[in-house]
Amino acid sequence: MVDTQQIQIEGAVVRFVGDSGDGMQLTGTQFTDTSAIAGNDISTFPDFPAEIRAPAGTPAGVSGFQVNFAASAVEAPGDQPDILVAMNPAAYKMNIEDLKTGGVLIVNSDNFSDIDLRKAGYETNPLEDNPMVGEKFQLISVPMTALVEEALKELDMKPVHKRRCKNFFALGLMYWMFDRTLEYTEAWILKKFGGKDVLEQANIKALRAGYNYGDTAEIFTRRYKVKSTPMPAGTYRQITGNSATAYGLVAAGVKSGLNVVYSTYPITPASDILHDLSKLKNFGVKTVQAEDEIAACGVALGASYGGSLGVTASSGPGICLKAEFVGLAAMTELPLVIVDVQRGGPSTGLPTKTEQSDLMLTLFGRNGECPVPVIAASTPVDCFHAVLEAARIAVEYMTPVYFLSDGFIANSSDLWNVPAFADLPGIKQVFYTGEDGKPYKPYERDPETLARKWVTPGTPKLQNTLTGLEKNEKGDISYDGKNHALMCGLRKDKIAAIAKSYGPTKILGAQSGKVLVLAWGGTYGHIVSAVKELQKEGASISYVHLRHINPLPLDLEEIIGNFDTVVVPEINLGQLVQVIRAKYAIDAQSVTQIMGKPFKVADLVTAFRKFL
Amino acid sequence: MVDTQQIQIEGAVVRFVGDSGDGMQLTGTQFTDTSAIAGNDISTFPDFPAEIRAPAGTPAGVSGFQVNFAASAVEAPGDQPDILVAMNPAAYKMNIEDLKTGGVLIVNSDNFSDIDLRKAGYETNPLEDNPMVGEKFQLISVPMTALVEEALKELDMKPVHKRRCKNFFALGLMYWMFDRTLEYTEAWILKKFGGKDVLEQANIKALRAGYNYGDTAEIFTRRYKVKSTPMPAGTYRQITGNSATAYGLVAAGVKSGLNVVYSTYPITPASDILHDLSKLKNFGVKTVQAEDEIAACGVALGASYGGSLGVTASSGPGICLKAEFVGLAAMTELPLVIVDVQRGGPSTGLPTKTEQSDLMLTLFGRNGECPVPVIAASTPVDCFHAVLEAARIAVEYMTPVYFLSDGFIANSSDLWNVPAFADLPGIKQVFYTGEDGKPYKPYERDPETLARKWVTPGTPKLQNTLTGLEKNEKGDISYDGKNHALMCGLRKDKIAAIAKSYGPTKILGAQSGKVLVLAWGGTYGHIVSAVKELQKEGASISYVHLRHINPLPLDLEEIIGNFDTVVVPEINLGQLVQVIRAKYAIDAQSVTQIMGKPFKVADLVTAFRKFL
Amino acid sequence: MNQPAPIKYTKKDFTSSKDVKWCPGCGDYAILATVQKTMADLGRPKEKQVVVSGIGCSSRFPVYMDTHGFHTIHGRAPTVATGLRVARPDLDVWMVTGDGDGLSIGGNHLMHAVRRNVEMVVLLFNNRIYGLTKGQYSPTSEQNKVTKSTPYGSVDAPLNPLLFALAAGATFVARTWDTNPRHMDAVFKAARQHKGLSLVEIWQNCVIFNDGAFDNVVDREVKEERLVELEEGKPIVFGKDKSKCLVLDGLDVVVRDTALTDPAKILVHNPRSQSPTLAMALAQLSFPDAPTPMGILRQVERPTYDGDVNEQAAQVLKDRGPGNMDKLLRGSASWKIETDEVFEDAWKPFVSKKK
């Protein structure tokens, strides 16, 4: 009998990989939920192909889900898995290089037949005669298909359907390995099938079979225990960035007292926000699936004109199409939130991969002098708060606002200590109806915010026509040069004035020193991990993560002045760095990677070290 | 009898202003042609309302044409007119402030009736009891309508048609004033009407009546003579920027041996390029008026795919719409020229006014990392050469290229010493047909230019499918991260490599010193005048005018390093200045004006002086 | 829904203070005057009238109306109007567009608005030319037209706006012309009272760039013979003394001598038939083969998109009750932690993930 050691560890990174049809996303999500409920902090990274179902068994069809869970704060899904669960040779091929030295590889050995190998492009079985096995990693081969068939032999199901349960077997095995209960997943299965399907039993049986296999098979030399994380009291859940964005928009509607009209055209990776919101019609949300992105933006703007909070969303190619309408929104000074869930570009690019390469597009991609605020979310949970902030600015300053998310945080999840709704910041909103009896001037401005008044159609006596042509304070079309200069200046000043409403910029680390890392968007988790690692080493490095990219915080200039070097890491070829260089005329340094995935913490550490 | 003095002057600025229906554009053009043929250098500035025909007699309907002509080099149409010819009170009202102190105002006094005054918003006649008359300017009132009616009394025409000839009367009067012959305009009238219309006689009679009125009316105390300009031998003509752009494109087609497919959707101020090109089908040019700007770009790209030189054009709002297609062109590395004749923005903005505010849009207005060359023309004539350069880069580097013009240079004209076609630079173009017998890789690159090979459909054996998805060198779709990084880098390097093909940057003035003025686009004429003025005073100021904005010239960094301050004047709120600051991390200074019109030379002189 | 009693207005109540800037003689003036009269007669609250337009000479329309208005961007007015109706089903939306704005750049949006039957009146000013950009041919220009952009004649075949709308499932389709205020007014009123999208093509003369484009049909001298005013339930007859009529020949609508035709065979106009085939056949008629039909070609009922969107939202609200934000945020898979411990190293720039 093999002795199974139980080892106490701080945390681990597990990656499930298999064919698109193998249910890896589901498996990963269940494993994550259970870990979170067991009291770990978590961060996940799903990664799937652009095709709906690429040919089964081929490298193009590999789908993966990685989770990092630990007894201390987890900021990123982890660079390299400690444990890799590979359901077929193609999945093995595409992921084995990432496995940490000394890690564990678990494979479904039943899927390594000649035909499977050939689909993955192997002539021979890479698990056999592989010097890495044992040296670089430990291999555990499990004939999962056969074991599942055996476990389900009593059930009246087609063999092909039985075999589909093998992901639950793998999940059960991992639960055993990390000493988890099956409770949560079993409850989930029961809820999903409601006793109506033989699949309910099959999945539960497969799950238990996997767990029991771990207990009895005597091939596992180690078992792990991750302590529960010390956490502040509260209600916890997991949430993806896209769901957080959806909920943030719902919250913005309720906080501002406005209906939300969410109008969009499907596109990866933004569509899930629509899917979420379309269910929430009892929260004052209306959703419109328009004929294209231009229409989607027009519908949202029409709704804002009517006194709702118009929101539109897309990803790169679709964001291009909205530019002209965003210009009209800026010119007519109506609130509008434009969500850009960034993906790999240019053009159609890498639709399911992440990138931060639409920053310049959102800052500058319109004709004329047309400044528009740009807000970026930093983590899945932050999508909620950042989009609420975007809506606040849109409504309080009467302006379109870009909200930037990205494919990574959109699909990843982290743990959320759910705030009480009442504790969230409010959004001030007033419709003007002429109550002060003064002659109405559509472009008269609030002296503080420089926002114009919001008058909706239906308001008696205040009839006026909005137009994208230049006009004067009274709303009359004007081709006068001086008026144009005045209006361009006022529109610019209004956007600049938004910065006065921010709180002070937070700095992680010392207030001055050698290196300031300045970043934005979904790279937060990886960067914060890297910076902390260097800080632990005693390096003179501090970190500012920007939520507001336009306008930049007023105190940023001073902060920057306190450091020798500003380093700007981004998943692109250097965009924010250009903005910083242009704004402060400093020689800010760029650190970039553009591979359709998040940074690796280790790479960042190496990159930052060069400036220290 | 009044003594008429003939005064020899260096040059003059004349502005004709009247109602949109008064034919001021025609009058100005004729006057310009005659001045040019008489041997003067010229520069013009037409300025007309956005409405087709705003209500007659109102300020909104005023149309103007200004010409600067002189015995020495003329670079800009002049800040202020020496002579203002105003056909009605509205025209007077909108222009009188511009008249130079000591200038001459000539009005059609028959158009200053009560009703005319009221249309212009006057209660009383501003010419009467006006202290400025005599003090600030000299007023010459001419009852033009009555005089024209009298001159045409023998002709069998409706009175309303007779009155329409009054612009020719005004023109004749100005010919007298500047001692010009009527020859050119008479020939033009004869050619235009070909003897077929009573209008031919009427216009000639009105023209002569105006001339003779000057001779006999005894109210003119001065007459001017502008010497002819010493000019190099050659064939001369006047040309507007839009026509020069059209001809430059035709030239590009012939030089490269490609058909030009010009596909566009009408928009002010770009439409005239289409109007010109649609006549030139015997030059291998095909024109397509598409259903919108997206389609226009798609048609052009489809034509480029087929082996033609695809060209599309628009102005701001329409340029926004092309972004997604430009991304596809960049990704598939096909040649394409996108002409942007900039106008006042944002949104619909000021459609008939000039502005330089699309620079950031063309540099950055696409999703993903998608660098595209940007070329800007500096003068009407330069449109010809610059668009030819844009086409060269598009074809030789297999890339979309933005060509920037603006409303000012598009409609203005200058004098052109027409080059011999054979002397113009060539465009190298080769289609690859597999002649070297090597295995074909669609994204294999020329080691020098990094351009891929151009294979057109119809080429046997080299079948391949282009796509906007990321792909590898072989053209296969690839979601591999390393490949993506490689391809993004190669596309970036290819664009950067274009700078190696430029000649050295020219500097007006010393190679080093206090101030370097760095500018781009249609501001050239005004800036060069201002810089020369300061240089004459002995100021340490030099000037570089950029044709290539992306990539910037390689020697620019060194040049900039030789000056204390870089000053960037633009008709926007500061765009190139941001690019320069970001690129060189220097505190470049911005000088801007955004009033829908060109700079005034005097304002520039004042602005530059602050940095000296 | 019951309309409240009409309010007493005059045309002037709908006239804005802005100077009208169309060319003298432009057909747009008569349309403007008629719409102002129509609105006054209908007596619906003026603050609830909203005119949404794109870009073009015609699209300047809302600027001249003393109603709420939105002069948007080229071709996109149907989208803004749709958003407005989704947000505000209490407003009367009028959309103004041109043959370029509505059928060239904006064709797709118009088609989808028609398909969705979004409640609004669409006034399509068809002058068969691009006016504002100074005279290029449009999608309704006749083939071989010489314009600024087609010096050798255009080569595209024109689009039939009514057939286009009918194929997209239009519930109200009509045609009228700028020199007949009485006819325009009647059509506009019927269009406004229709529940759904009412598409009205208005033949509009551009005096500057396409003068007399419709004279061969609407000119006083010829119109009796060349156009026919459709009236519901009436036999379709026209010409001097109604001497001509329309009859069916298979699926073709053809012209016959009234005197020589069995009265029972004369086509009776029925805009309310469920099938759009008759309307489609009529929409294809034109000079010189047949008279141009004017009036309402089709008028049927079908649910509206804006109505259904709002009804569905109301239904969900009724079924599930008003949403509870705290419940939503917690979701279906949350758990509580009671002890209160804090990470040492918890640092977030904006909000704390864990307080």
Next chain:
Amino acid sequence: MNQPAPIKYTKKDFTSSKDVKWCPGCGDYAILATVQKTMADLGRPKEKQVVVSGIGCSSRFPVYMDTHGFHTIHGRAPTVATGLRVARPDLDVWMVTGDGDGLSIGGNHLMHAVRRNVEMVVLLFNNRIYGLTKGQYSPTSEQNKVTKSTPYGSVDAPLNPLLFALAAGATFVARTWDTNPRHMDAVFKAARQHKGLSLVEIWQNCVIFNDGAFDNVVDREVKEERLVELEEGKPIVFGKDKSKCLVLDGLDVVVRDTALTDPAKILVHNPRSQSPTLAMALAQLSFPDAPTPMGILRQVERPTYDGDVNEQAAQVLKDRGPGNMDKLLRGSASWKIETDEVFEDAWKPFVSKKK
């Protein structure tokens, strides 16, 4: 133009080396195989076959063909195809699009390509769903459809792609379905041989997001009664033993018992009639009221845009002779200066205005 003798090809000659990445069981496979066969049979030079597509599952099509191809951007394939035909009338252009790509975002471009009659074969893969974006409803989805984006059912009425094309002036309109390679092949061949734009709607099953969408008509069990294959010049009969037929009732096409119907009254299919009304009436037929017509609804001749553009260019060239660049640059109003003096202060950064 005479086509040269066909070249001998097999299906394999049109099969690219790329792995096909559609879901197992997707209807796209059968369409791909058929198009490859059709091209092989037609024997036109393979390097002259160009497949242009937009974005969608269907639009991956050109990647799998061993022809030239351009997988462009969403909805815009008709524009690229038009440009290609204008530039290269020697190429055979095939355009592949989906119900979302072609009728949602791309509806306007498709309409204008149809109106212009640009010579190409348009294969519209209609699966009544957005496949690639994982299952949202499309403009051809039936009303009340529950999808990812419409959990309470969609509210828009679907568009009829054939009616849409006919109203835009289509010269060739047909429908076929993915499980009948023989029918597809015949329709594709006719489409390719037509001079002008041939629009072919293909009912295509999306096994993942809309499985069985067309089963109520095309399923082996029911299709005899629920679809009718149109044949030129033949009476339109269907059902078991051809027991049912279509007849005209006024302008409506209705179903009758063949046995009880005067054979002379049975509608004879004529896709070549000048008027599109019959085709429009047929295009409106659908289950459950009538059988769904399959095959060629309309096939008529009309000049093509690309043909005319090129012909006009050729004509101008013939009339005016090849353009002379020097003459063009000099223009009609130039003058010569013979003396050669130079400004002292002439400075231009790029080219000298005066040498």
